[in-house]
Amino acid sequence: MRYTGTKLWVASLIAGTLISAMGCSKEDGPAQWDVDLLAPLVNTTFTIGDLIDDTLLDVSSDGSVTLLYQSQLFAVDMDTVLKAPDTTFFYGAGLANGQGSVNLPAGFPFTSQNDLTRFDLEDLYLRSLILREGTLRMRLRNEIMSAIIGTFRLPGSTFPDGTNSITSEVGPGSLSNPTYSTQSRDLAGSVFDLRGPAYNDVNTLATSIDLLLDPNGSGATVNEGDSVVAEITYSGLIPQYAKGYFGDRTIHIGPEESDLDLFANVVNGTLDVDDVSLKLRVENGVGVDVQVRLDHLRAMNSHNGASVDLSHTIFQGPVNLNRAVDLGNGYAPSVYTTTMDNTDSNVDVFLETLPDQVTYELDLHLNPLGDISNGNDFLYYDSKLRATLELEVPLRVIANELTLEKILDVDLPGTEDAHGLQSGDLRIFATNGFPFSARFQMDIVDAEGQVVRAVPLQGLIASGVLGANGVVQHSVDSRADAQLDADGIDLLYAGNRLRLRAIFNTADQAQHVRILDSYRMDVKIAAGAHYLVNGDE
Amino acid sequence: MSRSLLPFLLLGIGLDASGQFPVLPTDSVIDHPGRWNHRVEAFASFDHNANTIYNELPLKLLQGGYLERELRQRSLDAIREKPRNSAGYDLESRLTWTGRDCFLGHRNWRPIVSIAYQEHMGIRFTDDLYDVTFFGNASFEGTRADLGPSAYEQVRYGSLGAGIRDARSNSFVRIDLVTGRSISQVDLKWGGLFTGEDGRVLRANILGDLFQSDTATSSLGSGNGLGAAVSGRWEIRAKRKTRPTTFAMEIQDLGFVRWNANAVRIEKDTLVIFEGFRVADLFDLDAALTGEAQLLDTFGLRYRTGGRTTLLPFRASGSMTMCLTGRWNATITIDQRNLPGYVPMVCISSSHRIGQRALLAGSLGYGGFGGLRVGAATRIKVGDRIRVNIGTPHLPGFLMGRMRGAGAMCGIDIGL
Numbered sequence: 001m002r003y004t005g006t007k008l009w010v011a012s013l014i015a016g017t018l019i020s021a022m023g024c025s026k027e028d029g030p031a032q033w034d035v036d037l038l039a040p041l042v043n044t045t046f047t048i049g050d051l052i053d054d055t056l057l058d059v060s061s062d063g064s065v066t067l068l069y070q071s072q073l074f075a076v077d078m079d080t081v082l083k084a085p086d087t088t089f090f091y092g093a094g095l096a097n098g099q100g101s102v103n104l105p106a107g108f109p110f111t112s113q114n115d116l117t118r119f120d121l122e123d124l125y126l127r128s129l130i131l132r133e134g135t136l137r138m139r140l141r142n143e144i145m146s147a148i149i150g151t152f153r154l155p156g157s158t159f160p161d162g163t164n165s166i167t168s169e170v171g172p173g174s175l176s177n178p179t180y181s182t183q184s185r186d187l188a189g190s191v192f193d194l195r196g197p198a199y200n201d202v203n204t205l206a207t208s209i210d211l212l213l214d215p216n217g218s219g220a221t222v223n224e225g226d227s228v229v230a231e232i233t234y235s236g237l238i239p240q241y242a243k244g245y246f247g248d249r250t251i252h253i254g255p256e257e258s259d260l261d262l263f264a265n266v267v268n269g270t271l272d273v274d275d276v277s278l279k280l281r282v283e284n285g286v287g288v289d290v291q292v293r294l295d296h297l298r299a300m301n302s303h304n305g306a307s308v309d310l311s312h313t314i315f316q317g318p319v320n321l322n323r324a325v326d327l328g329n330g331y332a333p334s335v336y337t338t339t340m341d342n343t344d345s346n347v348d349v350f351l352e353t354l355p356d357q358v359t360y361e362l363d364l365h366l367n368p369l370g371d372i373s374n375g376n377d378f379l380y381y382d383s384k385l386r387a388t389l390e391l392e393v394p395l396r397v398i399a400n401e402l403t404l405e406k407i408l409d410v411d412l413p414g415t416e417d418a419h420g421l422q423s424g425d426l427r428i429f430a431t432n433g434f435p436f437s438a439r440f441q442m443d444i445v446d447a448e449g450q451v452v453r454a455v456p457l458q459g460l461i462a463s464g465v466l467g468a469n470g471v472v473q474h475s476v477d478s479r480a481d482a483q484l485d486a487d488g489i490d491l492l493y494a495g496n497r498l499r500l501r502a503i504f505n506t507a508d509q510a511q512h513v514r515i516l517d518s519y520r521m522d523v524k525i526a527a528g529a530h531y532l533v534n535g536d537e
Numbered sequence: 538m539s540r541s542l543l544p545f546l547l548l549g550i551g552l553d554a555s556g557q558f559p560v561l562p563t564d565s566v567i568d569h570p571g572r573w574n575h576r577v578e579a580f581a582s583f584d585h586n587a588n589t590i591y592n593e594l595p596l597k598l599l600q601g602g603y604l605e606r607e608l609r610q611r612s613l614d615a616i617r618e619k620p621r622n623s624a625g626y627d628l629e630s631r632l633t634w635t636g637r638d639c640f641l642g643h644r645n646w647r648p649i650v651s652i653a654y655q656e657h658m659g660i661r662f663t664d665d666l667y668d669v670t671f672f673g674n675a676s677f678e679g680t681r682a683d684l685g686p687s688a689y690e691q692v693r694y695g696s697l698g699a700g701i702r703d704a705r706s707n708s709f710v711r712i713d714l715v716t717g718r719s720i721s722q723v724d725l726k727w728g729g730l731f732t733g734e735d736g737r738v739l740r741a742n743i744l745g746d747l748f749q750s751d752t753a754t755s756s757l758g759s760g761n762g763l764g765a766a767v768s769g770r771w772e773i774r775a776k777r778k779t780r781p782t783t784f785a786m787e788i789q790d791l792g793f794v795r796w797n798a799n800a801v802r803i804e805k806d807t808l809v810i811f812e813g814f815r816v817a818d819l820f821d822l823d824a825a826l827t828g829e830a831q832l833l834d835t836f837g838l839r840y841r842t843g844g845r846t847t848l849l850p851f852r853a854s855g856s857m858t859m860c861l862t863g864r865w866n867a868t869i870t871i872d873q874r875n876l877p878g879y880v881p882m883v884c885i886s887s888s889h890r891i892g893q894r895a896l897l898a899g900s901l902g903y904g905g906f907g908g909l910r911v912g913a914a915t916r917i918k919v920g921d922r923i924r925v926n927i928g929t930p931h932l933p934g935f936l937m938g939r940m941r942g943a944g945a946m947c948g949i950d951i952g953l
């Protein structure tokens with residue numbers, strides 16, 4: 001009986017051990033547990049240079065900051081003035097129907113032609129042209145029972161290697177079975193005299209073509225209808241330099257739009273500036289007199305749809321631009337500038353629109369006085385007629401709900417299905433020495449930027465304390481907290497993004513506040529996280 | 538069999554290898570010592586012990602899945618009540634062949650060949666280390682978490698050895714070739730983590746080092762190190778006419794492993810103050826959320842590689858066994874293992890033969906990785922040649938909830 005009891009005890013122990021061992025299998029994956037973590041995340045010192053690129057700021061001796069911003073308004077390229085379309089000319093010879101047959105010996109010149117090629121350049125009257133790019137192609141079609149050697153010459157031109165001809169040979173062919181050959185050459189660097197053989201013409205190129213039977217062949221019998229044709233094609237012509245008379249004509253530009261990145265991150269609010277000056281600088285790099293008529297210059301805010309047309313006397317009459325000066329291997333542009341400010345324009349309102357785009361429309365009248373250069377208008381490859389805006393804004397502002405935005409692609413560890421980060425909070429601590437307050441807003445947005453979920457965020461970064469002179473006397477400590485709950489975290493893992501907005505209001509909404517270079521805001525962000533250990537896949 | 542030989546045979550040859558399990562001494566009736574020319578012993582054991590952490594925690598860690606907060610809290614409450622925390626486990630499987638006598642001309646010397654796989658882990662840790670690990674550092678806001686002194690070592694190795702055993706005294710010596718599978722060593726002599734108010738700063742004082750063998754090849758079949766070890770036992774009998782008493786000193790796996798050059802280590806004696814990643818732009822949170830490399834650099838957690846020689850987790854023990862009657866024996870053992878958190882363990886065992894085929898033993902132990910333990914073991918004779926041993930160093934670990942420590946062993950001894 002005692003022995004039986006022992007066996008039962010032993011059996012129980014073995015069974016217990018086995019059950020325990022079986023229980024050790026990790027059916028549920030690795031062990032996981034949640035922990036609450038608290039750690040600093042980032043710290044930064046925020047200066048006016050972070051809000052506006054340092055290169056755009058000018059600091060005076062008293063520390064006042066002026067925004068100097070330059071942006072190209074428009075640029076009219078050379079191809080607007082001069083377009084050289086692809087052009088093909090045909091040269092040929094043959095025996096007309098009814099002329100029977102003719103036996104021609106080897107080396108017989110089937111045809112030899114001197115010709116003038118006229119380029120159709122509309123209102124342009126070019127006398128000389130140097131090409132930057134281009135191709136000359138000669139394609140021969142032969143219906144004669146002898147090889148043909150074709151040579152195309154440009155007597156008034158010089159290729160970079162000093163020659164001016166292109167030669168190609170095509171094998172024997174027939175009317176029913178013609179043969180073809182093609183020969184091309186790069187025209188980059190080629191110089192063309194477009195005055196023709198008498199040097200008194202324009203847009204005209206002297207050419208000659210010789211088609212002769214192969215001197216080493218045995219000649220051929222040419223029947224009526226047989227012919228040899230040379231197809232000469234000029235393609236992809238891009239001038240490096242052109243000279244002539246560019247015509248008395250008007251080119252209409254626009255309406256076109258130009259991006260303005262100064263306020264690219266500003267999505268809402270108003271900015272009241274105290275003083276603005278805007279310099280319009282127009283540079284003429286083309287050797288032609290130009291009269292510019294500005295139709296409009298419009299500030300566009302794509303976020304709120306607001307637009308303001310700039311008003312100034314410049315829009316009432318033409319702007320006359322002198323021609324550039326040809327230096328032989330380059331040019332000296334002529335420059336026209338005019339400055340607008342609050343007193344003679346609405347440039348402050350124009351700027352306070354916080355434009356991210358500027359639209360414009362204008363007419364360029366070339367040679368308004370006719371051919372006063374006697375055919376010496378010129379342009380270089382990089383000649384441009386361009387206008388730039390130079391904005392000068394002393395930073396004395398009133399900001400009201402001025403909202404900066406950035407959308408972050410948050411790359412978190414783990415996957416949508418398995419991630420350790422469960423929820424968290426961001427604690428924003430700021431010591432603000434700026435004369436404006438900042439309020440933060442966080443939203444989870446989808447790929448189209450639509451808000452999927454707002455992240456609760458409490459607290460305001462208070463403005464620095466202003467003294468009687470309108471300058472910040474004391475920095476102020478503040479705190480703001482953002483809560484990211486489990487649903488919010490899941491949304492971020494689902495591929496959505498985090499939109500961060502900072503909303504600024506100047507301390508004094510009644511008068512403009514001066515921004516000094518010495519202003520600082522120290523920001524520290526700590527994060528609390530509810531984290532599942534081994535939760536990341 | 539002469540009664541004078543009895544005391545020499547009282548000490549077992551398998552189960553007394555571990556001081557944690559109740560001693561089942563060699564019994565003349567059940568074991569028939571000296572009867573077999575050859576013996577093959579297979580033995581496997583697992584023994585986990587802890588002095589503060591409840592079994593439910595490591596069990597759940599092994600099982601996987603979510604560890605309930607209450608479960609973790611129960612161990613934390615226990616940890617806070619005691620001045621010292623340690624835990625560890627030993628896992629061993631061994632196959633031993635003992636040959637016939639007359640080895641090298643000595644009548645009582647028997648050859649032994651033994652192959653084994655072992656895994657040992659020991660850890661001692663501070664209360665705060667457990668707290669930070671299982672609950673995070675948020676609760677230490679504005680205070681310092683003392684993470685050290687703490688130490689951890691987990692080592693896995695296999696061995697193949699040969700030696701001789703004295704049939705009269707069971708004294709033996711064995712030389713083993715050791716193949717190191719893996720090792721992880723952390724010795725945090727001092728470590729403090731101060732979490733600033735609202736998490737605005739982390740300040741860490743660290744004095745310690747980490748060593749880990751090549752993690753790319755730590756599977757069972759691969760080796761990351763090579764070494765040697767010696768094991769031996771020296772046993773003498775006190776000359777007494779009544780209640781024969783035997784004294785024994787034993788050392789197991791006194792040796793080393795030279796880990797290969799792919800092993801990695803970090804040695805730190807530094808103060809780190811972290812106030813967040815410095816960013817140029819307030820909106821530049823992207824880098825802060827993904828800057829793992831930056832984090833490693835900030836805290837100086839870049840590894841360097843290189844070989845290292847480490848001692849094996851050897852065990853030294855001494856024991857005294859007294860034969861009380863023909864059926865009753867008593868043994869007191871004291872042992873120490875070279876593992877962090879292990880303190881000298883004292884174990885008192887008593888065995889009793891039941892009938893002709895069963896030997897029962899019970900034990901009472903204190904020390905090691907844990908506290909008080911009550912163990913039980915038995916040896917059953919099956920047929921004439923086979924003996925089966927099973928036991929546990931801590932019976933309540935199986936029978937009662939929320940205990941600390943559990944283990945089991947089983948073995949078979951075949952006479953040929």
